[in-house]
Amino acid sequence: MRIENLGKDILRLVKYSLSTLPGTGVDMLVLWLFSHYVLNGYWGEYILSPIISFECAVLVNFTLAYFFVWRDRVTAFSAKSFFKHYLGYNLASTGTFLIKMCFLMLFERLFGWDVLICNLLALCFAGFMNFLLNERVVFGNGKLSRKHRFKNKPGDEGAPQGTFDPEVAEMEQEVKNLPAVPLEGISDGTEVAREVNNP
Numbered sequence: 001m002r003i004e005n006l007g008k009d010i011l012r013l014v015k016y017s018l019s020t021l022p023g024t025g026v027d028m029l030v031l032w033l034f035s036h037y038v039l040n041g042y043w044g045e046y047i048l049s050p051i052i053s054f055e056c057a058v059l060v061n062f063t064l065a066y067f068f069v070w071r072d073r074v075t076a077f078s079a080k081s082f083f084k085h086y087l088g089y090n091l092a093s094t095g096t097f098l099i100k101m102c103f104l105m106l107f108e109r110l111f112g113w114d115v116l117i118c119n120l121l122a123l124c125f126a127g128f129m130n131f132l133l134n135e136r137v138v139f140g141n142g143k144l145s146r147k148h149r150f151k152n153k154p155g156d157e158g159a160p161q162g163t164f165d166p167e168v169a170e171m172e173q174e175v176k177n178l179p180a181v182p183l184e185g186i187s188d189g190t191e192v193a194r195e196v197n198n199p
Contacts, residue, residue, distance in 0.1 A: 009135070012069060012070075012135065013131060015068065015069045016065070016069050016131050016134075017127075019061065019064035019065060019068055019069050020061055020064075020127060022060050022061075022064065023057040023058070023060040023061035023064070024057065024120075024123060026053070026056050026057050026060050027053045027054065027056065027057035027119070027123070028053070028116060028119070028120070029053075030049075030052060030053035030056045030057075031049050031050060031052075031053035031115070031116065031119060032116060034048070034049040034052055034053065035049040035115055045115055046104070046105065046108065046115055047101075049115075050100075050101065050104065050115075050119060051097075054093075054097050054100075058089070058090055058093045061089075061093075062085075062086050062089045062090070062093075065089065065134060065139075066082060066085055066086075066089075069134075070134065070135075070138075070139035073139040073140070074139075085138060085139070088137065088138040089134065089138050092130060092133035092134060092137065092138055093130060095129075095133070096126040096127075096129045096130040096133070097126065099122075099125065099126045099129060100119075100122040100123060100125070100126035101122070102122075103118075103121065103122035103125050103126070104118045104119055104121075104122040105118075107121055107122065
């Protein structure tokens with residue numbers, strides 16, 4: 001079971017890494033435009049330009065994460081759900097953005113590299129942290145409603161795509177297969193299934 005879950009995590013990490021490529025491209029493009037043609041000086045080139053490019057990249061990355069990487073964790077696709085997840089995604093990305101900025105300025109101070117190179121390297125460090133936050137918090141399994149996880153099955157009318165959990169279904173079936181144990185004191189012979197706890 002752990003090996004299977006590890007395989008799913010690795011697959012999702014690969015999908016996440018691929019989905020961030022367009023956002024990285026947007027980040028680098030906007031950063032290049034603003035740092036070379038719009039804003040000047042250290043603050044304009046190394047502070048304000050990365051902030052602007054970051055926000056543009058967040059919107060692109062979240063859209064792909066919502067509809068592609070973690071779509072199986074979304075219980076219902078709606079405008080409310082989209083913006084609710086976007087808020088959490090943006091907060092997580094802001095935290096990792098601060099990490100990225102620290103690495104960016106560190107590389108610039110230590111090596112004096114161009115801002116584009118410093119930004120690209122800093123993205124590698126912050127990207128993995130962002131994946132963990134989205135996997136465990138923003139799109140965590142706990143966000144799925146109990147109704148969808150325990151009631152809906154593939155093919156059920158109104159069941160959101162990807163909310164069926166085979167492990168939960170297996171446990172439900174095991175409970176249904178428990179032997180019926182007659183309760184003492186019921187004269188009409190009614191049998192009620194109950195779990196017998198062994199000491």
